[in-house]
Amino acid sequence: xxxxxxxxxxxxxxxxxxxxxxxxxxxxxxxxxxxxxxxxxxxxxxxxxxxxxxxxxxxxxxxxxxxxxxxxxxxxxxxxxxxxxxxxxxxxxxxxxxxxxxxxxxxxxxxxxxxxxxxxxxxxxxxxxxxxxxxxxxxxxxxxxxxxxxxxxxxxxxxxxxxxxxxxxxxxxxxxxxxxxxxxxxxxxxxxxxxxxxxxxxxxxxxxxxxxxxxxxxxxxxxxxxxxxxxxxxxxxxxxxxxxxxxxxxxxxxxxxxxxxxxxxxxxxxxxxxxxxxxxxxxxxxxxxxxxxxxxxxxxxxxxxxx
Numbered sequence: 001x002x003x004x005x006x007x008x009x010x011x012x013x014x015x016x017x018x019x020x021x022x023x024x025x026x027x028x029x030x031x032x033x034x035x036x037x038x039x040x041x042x043x044x045x046x047x048x049x050x051x052x053x054x055x056x057x058x059x060x061x062x063x064x065x066x067x068x069x070x071x072x073x074x075x076x077x078x079x080x081x082x083x084x085x086x087x088x089x090x091x092x093x094x095x096x097x098x099x100x101x102x103x104x105x106x107x108x109x110x111x112x113x114x115x116x117x118x119x120x121x122x123x124x125x126x127x128x129x130x131x132x133x134x135x136x137x138x139x140x141x142x143x144x145x146x147x148x149x150x151x152x153x154x155x156x157x158x159x160x161x162x163x164x165x166x167x168x169x170x171x172x173x174x175x176x177x178x179x180x181x182x183x184x185x186x187x188x189x190x191x192x193x194x195x196x197x198x199x200x201x202x203x204x205x206x207x208x209x210x211x212x213x214x215x216x217x218x219x220x221x222x223x224x225x226x227x228x229x230x231x232x233x234x235x236x237x238x239x240x241x242x243x244x245x246x247x248x249x250x251x252x253x254x255x256x257x258x259x260x261x262x263x264x265x266x267x268x269x270x271x272x273x274x275x276x277x278x279x280x281x282x283x284x285x286x287x288x289x290x291x292x293x294x295x296x297x298x299x300x301x302x303x304x305x306x307x
Contacts, residue, residue, distance in 0.1 A: 025058050025059050025060070026058070027056045027057075027058045027132060027135075027136060028056055028057045029054065029055070029056050029132050030055050030056055030057050030062065031055070032053065032054070032055050033055065033062065035071070035073060035122075037073050037074055038071040038072070038073045038122070039071060039072050039073070039074070039174065040069055040070070040071055041069075041070040041071060041072055041167055041170040041171065041174065042170055043070050043124070043163070043166045043167050043170050044069075045068050045069055046067075046068040046069075046124045046125075046127070046163060047163070048127070049066070049068035049124070049127055050127070051066045051068075051127050051128070051129070051130040052066060052068075052130065053065070053066050053067050053068060053069075054066055054130070055100075056132065059102070059275075060102070060279070061099050061100070061101040061102040061103075061277075062100050062101050063093060063097040063098060063099055063100065064097065064100050064122060064125075065096065065097050065098075065125065065128055065135065066127055066128060066130065067098065067122055067123065067124050067125045068124060068125075069124070070121070070122060070123050070170065070171075071121075071122045072088075072119050072120070072121055072122070072170075072171045072174055072175075073105075073108075073119065073120045073122070074117065074118075074119050074182060075105070075108035075109055075111070075112045075117070075118040075119070075120065076112060076117050076182060076183075077111075077112040077113070077114075077115045077116060077117060078112075078115075079183065081115040082115050082117065082183050082304075083114075083115040083116060083188075083301065083302055083303060083304050084183060084184060084185040084188055084304060084305030084306075085115075085116045085117070085184075085185065085188040085189075085190070085296070085301040085302065085305075086116060086117040086118070086119065086175055086182070086184045086185075086188065086189045086190070087108075087111050087116055087117075087118050087119070087189070087190045087191065087192055087217075088118075088119045088121055088168065088171050088172065088175065088189065088190070088191045088192075088213075089103075089104055089107050089108050089111070089118055089119065089120045089121060089191075089192055089193075089197075090121050090123065090168070090191065090192070090193035090194065090197030090198075090200050090201055091103035091104040091120070091121075091122075091193075091194055091197050092193070092194035092195025092196040092197040092198065092220075092221075092275070093125075093195070093196055093197075094195070094196050095125055095126045095161075095164065095196050096125060096126055096128050097125070097128075098122060098123070098125065098197075099194070099275070099277065100120070100122070102275070102277040102278050102279060103194040103195075103197065103219075103275075103277045103278070104120040104122075105120060106277070106278040107120075107192070107194075107277070107278060107289070108120050110278065110289055114293050114296075114302060115302060116296070116301070116302070117175075117182055117183070117184050119171060119175055121167060121168060121171050121197075123163075123164045123167040123168065123200065124163045124164060124167055161199070161200060161203050164200050164203075165200070165203055165204055165207055165208055168191070168200060168201075168204040168208060168211060169204070169208050169209065169210060169211050172189060172191075172204075172208070172210070172211040172212070172213070173210070175189055176189070185305040187214060188214050188301060188305060189213060189214055190213050190214050190215035190216060190217070190233070190296075190301070191204060191205075191211075191213040191215075191216050191217070192216065192217030192219065192236075192292070193216075193217070193218065193219065193221060194219045194220065194221070194275075194277060195219075195220055195221055195245075195274065195275065196221075197219075197221070198217075198218040198219055198220065198221020198222070199221050199222055201216050201217070201218060201221070202216070202218060202221065202222075202226065202253075205228075205229070205232065205233065206226065206227070206228060206229060212233075213233050214233055214234075214301075215233050215234045215235075215236070215296070215299060215301065216233050216234070216235055216236070217235075217236045217237075217238075217292055218235065218236070218237045218238075218253070219237075219238050219239075219277075219288065220238065220239050220240065220243055220245075220246060220272075220274055220275065221246070222245075222246055222249075222253075223237065223246060223249075223250065223251045223252065223253040223254060224249070224250045224252050224253060225250065225252030225253060225255070225256055226252075226253060227256070228256050228257065228260055228262070230260065232257060232260060232262040233262075234262070234263035234264070234265075234299055235253075235257050235262070235263065235264045235265070236264075236265050236267075236291075236292055236295050237253070237254065237264070237266045237267065238267045238269070238285070238288040238291070238292070239266075239267070239268055239269070240268075240269045240270070240271055240272030240273055240274070240276065240283070240285050241268055241269065241270055241271070242270070242271050242272065242273055243272070243273060243274045244273070244274055245274050246274075254266050263299075265295050267288060267291055269283060269284050269285040269288070270283070270284065271283040271284070271285065272284070272285025272286075273285075276288070
């Protein structure tokens with residue numbers, strides 16, 4: 001199995017929300033917000049996770065850090081327009097933070113408005129310093145490149161996502177278990193991820209065993225070659241050509257889907273940078289969600305189950 005992404009690129013995935021006009025925004029600690037409806041998953045506490053969960057605001061979004069207990073938050077559509085389709089939403093943040101508003105809740109609300117049940121996955125994260133000053137210092141050191149680790153093997157990269165893949169599998173299992181209650185068709189559950197969340201989406205697709213998403217979205221995640229299942233689900237990809245992480249590197253993932261004769265749609269926007277998410281911007285990348293919704297409709301996921 002191939003999943004090539006340099007250690008530095010994986011680390012810098014934490015730049016999950018970078019609208020150009022707000023890059024000077026400081027990280028401001030905030031109280032952990034209310035998360036009504038959040039359901040703890042059965043994956044347990046993060047091994048060795050001693051620093052408590054904390055949150056901060058930045059770039060007009062809110063970010064979770066040091067998540068040691070995974071949760072899943074449902075955003076259910078109006079029953080009158082529910083389609084029976086569902087999407088598990090995986091925010092990004094380099095496996096060090098999670099962009100909960102821009103790449104989580106806002107996406108889920110937009111999906112629910114289209115009649116799709118959405119479930120925001122707050123997955124467990126790599127530990128960072130508990131205090132904000134220590135966290136900021138660790139980020140400066142990481143971006144300085146002073147201590148770049150050697151590129152891990154593809155197997156080591158996937159092994160490093162073991163807790164996150166377990167969280168994603170548990171999310172799929174929970175949605176299927178409560179499918180009747182939530183009016184979800186167990187065979188119409190997809191997943192969409194952003195940046196690091198896109199990496200998790202791809203890893204869950206190829207190594208998630210029983211997850212088996214019906215369709216997947218990779219939004220400004222790595223697009224390097226990987227070995228894909230013979231029955232790989234339909235794939236939607238959105239990326240900006242000026243993305244500083246992935247805009248000018250290997251697009252082998254697209255070719256892998258095409259070679260396997262599996263459905264794939266690829267939107268390469270001229271501008272948008274990394275982390276555009278649901279931010280309103282003047283670039284055409286802002287239209288990615290409408291394109292994603294039309295793609296879902298083309299595959300029948302915006303029609304009621306059985307219609």
